[in-house]
Amino acid sequence: MKIRMLSVFVDDQRRALEFYTNVLGFQVKHNIPVGEDLWLTVVSPDEPDAAELLLEPAGHPAVKPYRDALRADGIPLAQFNVEDLGAEVARLKGLGVVFTMEVTDVGEALVAVLDDTCGNLIQLLQDKPAANTESPGAD
Template sequence: MKISLTSLFVDDQRAALAFYTEVLGFKKRHDIPLGENFWLTVESPEVVDGPELLLEPAGHPAVKPYRDALMEDGIPLAQFSVNDIEAEYARLTSRGVVFTQPPTDIGTAFVAVLNDTCGNLIQLIEMKPNWNDADAS
C-alpha cells in the first residue's frame, strides 16, 4: 500500500494552482472540469509518478472552522520535505512568500512554516543527515 493522493482544501483553485506551481515549483498533473470546480492536482517534479496533491475546493461548511482553528493555533495542514531549508527559505521569501516561522532547529530536523495564501499553513522540513526512525526508539 502506498499514498498516491492526498488533498488540501483551498479557497480558490486557480489561485492555489498558481501558488503551488509558479511559486513553490510543483507541476500540474490533472486539471479536469467538474461543474464549477476542477479535479486539480499537482505533484513534485522531483518524484516520477509520485503522490499527487489535490487542490480541493474549501466549500464544505466543516472546512472553514477547521482551517480557521488550525491557522489561529499556528498548526500546519501539510508538510513538504526539502533538501536545504535555508535555500528554500531564501528562494521563497524572494518570491514574496510569508513565513510564520523561519527555519528552526528542532533536534532531528529543521522546520519552517509558510502561509500558502490559500487558507493553509504549510511546514517545510529538512531532516538532519544522520537521523532515522531507529534513532527515535
C-alpha cells in the first residue's frame, strides 16, 4: 500500500497555487478545471511520481470549524520534510513567509511551523541523523 494523494483545504486555489509552487517550490502535476474550481495537485520536484498534494477548495461547511480549531491550538494541517531546516526557514522568511513557530529541537528532529496564506499551518521537519547505537570497539 502506498500513499497516492493527500488533501490540503485552501481558501483560494489560485493563491495556493502561487504559494505552493513559487514560494514552497512544489511543481504542478494536475491543473484541470472542474466547474468553478480546479483539480489542482502539486508534487515535489525531487519525487514527481510520488504522493500528490491536492489543493482542495475549502468550501465544505465542516472545513472552517476544523481548520479554525487546528489553528487555535497551533496544530499544523500537513508536514513537509526538508534537508536543511535553518536554510529553508531563512529562504522562506526572505520571501515574506510568516512562521508561527521558529526552529525548535524536538529530540529526533528539528521543526518549524509556517502560515501558508491559504488558511493552514504547515510544519517543516528536518530529521536528525540517527545516533550510532553500537558500542565502541564492538565488531
